Amino acid sequence: MPTEIEQVTMHGVPSHLPPVVSVSKTHGRAAQQDPAWLRYSLIGTAMAIIGLLIIVPVVSVFYQAFAAGPGVYWKNLTGDSDTRHSIYLTFLVVPVSVAANVVFGVAAAWAITRFRFPGRTLLTTLIDLPFAISPVVAGLMFLLLFGMQGYFGPWLREHHIKIAFALPALILVTTFVTLPFVARELIPVMEAIGSDEEIAAISLGANGWQMFWRVTVPNIKWGLLYGVILCNARAMGEFGAVYVVSGHIAGQTDTMPLRVEKLFQEYNNPGSFAVASLLTSLALVTLFIKIVLERKTQQELKEAAEPQAST
Amino acid sequence: MMNTRRILPGMRISLSITLFYLSILVLIPLIALFTKASSLTGEQLVKAVWTERARAAYLLTFGAAAIAAAIDTVLGLLLAWVLVRYEFPFKRVFDSLIDLPFALPTAVAGLVYSSLYVKNGWLGQFLVPLGIQGAYSRLAIVLVLTFVGLPFVVRTVQPVLESLDAELEEASACLGATRWQTFTMVLLPALYPALITGFALTFARAIGEYGSVVFVSGNMPFKTEIAPVLIVSRLEEFAYAEATAIAVVLLVASFAMLGVINLLERRTQAANSSAH
Numbered sequence: 001m002p003t004e005i006e007q008v009t010m011h012g013v014p015s016h017l018p019p020v021v022s023v024s025k026t027h028g029r030a031a032q033q034d035p036a037w038l039r040y041s042l043i044g045t046a047m048a049i050i051g052l053l054i055i056v057p058v059v060s061v062f063y064q065a066f067a068a069g070p071g072v073y074w075k076n077l078t079g080d081s082d083t084r085h086s087i088y089l090t091f092l093v094v095p096v097s098v099a100a101n102v103v104f105g106v107a108a109a110w111a112i113t114r115f116r117f118p119g120r121t122l123l124t125t126l127i128d129l130p131f132a133i134s135p136v137v138a139g140l141m142f143l144l145l146f147g148m149q150g151y152f153g154p155w156l157r158e159h160h161i162k163i164a165f166a167l168p169a170l171i172l173v174t175t176f177v178t179l180p181f182v183a184r185e186l187i188p189v190m191e192a193i194g195s196d197e198e199i200a201a202i203s204l205g206a207n208g209w210q211m212f213w214r215v216t217v218p219n220i221k222w223g224l225l226y227g228v229i230l231c232n233a234r235a236m237g238e239f240g241a242v243y244v245v246s247g248h249i250a251g252q253t254d255t256m257p258l259r260v261e262k263l264f265q266e267y268n269n270p271g272s273f274a275v276a277s278l279l280t281s282l283a284l285v286t287l288f289i290k291i292v293l294e295r296k297t298q299q300e301l302k303e304a305a306e307p308q309a310s311t
Numbered sequence: 312m313m314n315t316r317r318i319l320p321g322m323r324i325s326l327s328i329t330l331f332y333l334s335i336l337v338l339i340p341l342i343a344l345f346t347k348a349s350s351l352t353g354e355q356l357v358k359a360v361w362t363e364r365a366r367a368a369y370l371l372t373f374g375a376a377a378i379a380a381a382i383d384t385v386l387g388l389l390l391a392w393v394l395v396r397y398e399f400p401f402k403r404v405f406d407s408l409i410d411l412p413f414a415l416p417t418a419v420a421g422l423v424y425s426s427l428y429v430k431n432g433w434l435g436q437f438l439v440p441l442g443i444q445g446a447y448s449r450l451a452i453v454l455v456l457t458f459v460g461l462p463f464v465v466r467t468v469q470p471v472l473e474s475l476d477a478e479l480e481e482a483s484a485c486l487g488a489t490r491w492q493t494f495t496m497v498l499l500p501a502l503y504p505a506l507i508t509g510f511a512l513t514f515a516r517a518i519g520e521y522g523s524v525v526f527v528s529g530n531m532p533f534k535t536e537i538a539p540v541l542i543v544s545r546l547e548e549f550a551y552a553e554a555t556a557i558a559v560v561l562l563v564a565s566f567a568m569l570g571v572i573n574l575l576e577r578r579t580q581a582a583n584s585s586a587h
Contacts, residue, residue: 031481032396034490039397046393047405049386052434053458054411057423060433064426100332107328115322126333132565134519136539137558140546141340144347149551151343176336199318208320230413237416239522244543257418257522264422264526276419283414290414291407 058280065277068270076274082251083275086259093167093255094235097175101231102224105182110216113190114198124187130179138176139244142169165247170255173241178231185227186220189297193219193304219304222296229293233286237279344562347555359556364532365541369560372538375449376517379456383513384506386457387464394465395472412461421526424455428527447529452537455527456517463516464509471505507575511568518565 034042066073078084108127112120130138144150146163156163163169197219201211217224239257246253254262256275263272351359359365393399394406412420428435428445438445445451475498483493521539528535536544538561545554 031484031493032477034396042389042393043397043399046390049390050405050408053461054408056433057420057427057458058411058415060427061419061423064423104328104332107325107332110321111325111329114319115326117322117326123329123333126337129337132515132519132569134521134539134558134561134565136521136542137344137519137562138340140542140554140558141344143546144343144551144555145340147551149549151346172336176340179336195319202318202320211320233414237414237418237522239416239418240519240539243521244546257416260416260418260422261526269426272422276422279416279419283411283416283419286414287407287410290410291403 058284061273061276061280064269065273067273072270073274073277076271077278080271082254083259083263083271085251086254086256086275087278089167089170089254090236090256093170093174094232096171097178097235098228098231100175101178101182102228104179105186105227106224108183109186109190112187114195127180127183130176135173135177135238135240136244139173139241142173142176142241142245146172164245165249165253167253169245170242170253173245174235174238177238177241178235181231181234182224182227185223185230189220189223189300190216192301219300222293222300226290226293226297229286229289233283236282344555344558347552348559351552351556355552356556359553360560364536365538365557365560367533368536368538368541369564371449371452371536372518372561373564375452375456375537376514376520379453379460379517380510380514382453382457383460384464384510386461387509388468388502388506390465391468391472395469409462409465412459417459417520417522418526420458421455421523424451424458424523425527428454446527447535449528449535451527451529452524452535455523456520459520459523460513460516463512464506467505467509467512468502471502475501511573515565515569518561518568 065076076083108123111117112123143164145152146156146169147153148157148164150164153164163172197215198211201215202208206214237257238255239261242255243258243261246255246258248254248258248262250262256279260272260275260279263269263275348356390409394402394409425446427433428438428451429447430436430439432446435445443450445454479497479501480493483497484490488496519539521537521543524537525540528537528540530536530540532541538557542554542557542561545551545557
């Protein structure tokens with residue numbers, strides 16, 4: 001099914017996956033050689049861009065966090081109860097949002113790649129929509145529903161349910177902002193793998209559940225993990241949407257990025273950079289896992305492509 | 312693809328989960344937004360979205376986003392070219408570092424950018440004496456948006472550049488074109504769709520960006536206040552309807568922009584494929 005392979009490379013945009021068939025024939029062809037002076041000046045410029053825009057800021061985060069020594073750093077991170085609570089809160093909100101988006105992502109990718117039904121393209125567009133909505137607007141939408149003056153506000157207050165300016169709203173907006181990640185990664189992967197093995201499993205008498213766990217999940221596991229990693233990174237760093245619905249109650253609804261901002265506003269730069277350094281470390285770990293997974297997903301897609309190419 | 316509806320299980324449940332989830336998280340909130348905005352009379356609406364302060368904020372938001380996206384398009388093309396075509400030490404490290412803006416929380420980016428470009432910051436100590444204010448200015452907004460959007464163009468152009476046939480360039484060279492002519496007349500047209508997509512993604516991201524800008528801009532009304540900041544300050548005054556009206560303007564503008572660029576992209580793609 002060569003058309004499906006094509007879809008992988010054509011599908012949407014930041015599928016972050018390198019092209020499935022990346023034939024490296026770019027080296028050693030005379031017509032593609034640039035003169036040495038051009039080569040070196042372009043490489044130099046590229047290094048300068050990455051250095052100035054990315055490396056210097058990252059180094060600066062750690063430098064400023066540790067400026068007064070590791071003892072002070074540790075105290076900044078663990079000595080303040082509000083900061084401790086913000087770390088706890090982030091590690092509570094993020095897994096819940098990611099888990100919800102995994103269930104959704106798998107369901108959506110299954111429905112979209114395995115069946116044809118009217119409105120399928122519209123559904124794909126809807127999934128991408130959160131990327132086009134400013135986080136601040138996202139936060140506002142949920143405030144309009146669940147806030148005091150919101151549409152459900154009076155009813156919620158009557159029943160003593162707190163959503164806005166509390167944990168549920170934090171989870172809701174974080175889930176909204178990161179909604180597309182898992183689905184977007186899975187759709188091209190599942191499209192490329194095709195449904196032959198699943199159909200075989202069913203015709204050999206497996207029930208749906210067995211097919212899902214023994215055929216589908218092993219096939220998509222790296223792609224799924226890749227989506228989870230991206231989703232996780234974005235969820236951890238989400239600021240605008242959370243800012244709007246949190247109400248900034250220190251020690252209650254401040255996540256780590258909000259804590260960074262609050263400490264910054266209080267002119268507590270060492271404290272702010274200490275929390276920032278923790279977030280930066282998590283981002284660097286994310287990058288590392290991402291590289292490993294990119295290789296694995298590439299393999300997954302290649303394996304999926306090979307038997308098809310031979311038929 | 313054959314119709315698998317009768318063979319594979321789970322259509323009803325997976326579609327139900329998908330539709331339920333999207334309704335709760337996307338459709339109902341969007342409806343709430345537009346309903347709230349339509350509760351204003353036409354006059355109130357205009358008064359909310361067309362104040363002098365709001366106009367200044369739109370101009371800055373879209374202007375800074377467009378400039379940052381343009382810068383990122385140029386830088387992204389250069390980075391993609393260098394990464395695909397040349398070999399140099401630590402290439403893999405540089406390649407993976409390009410994704411950092413995706414992984415780094417925007418608040419951290421804002422925090423560190425604001426500290427780098429102030430008078431006694433690492434970079435500000437050289438730039439401020441030259442009169443370049445890279446913090447608490449409009450330039451600061453463009454700078455941080457350039458950082459946030461950097462990976463988009465690189466990651467859209469890179470795979471296209473990798474998949475280009477060497478024969479194209481060989482044919483062009485055989486026909487007597489200089490390297491520069493080959494680049495502008497053969498390679499660049501093939502990269503247009505990817506460049507446009509990258510630009511659009513960077514632009515869309517930059518329009519909505521809040522977390523990083525709020526740290527670096529200083530948020531002065533009329534001068535360095537972007538539209539999302541204006542929405543938040545309206546919210547803090549409990550002016551929900553006004554905030555919603557501005558949000559709708561922002562939303563409609565970015566949807567329209569994306570639609571136009573989508574169309575443009577499809578047209579270039581169609582032109583390209585018919586040329587082959």
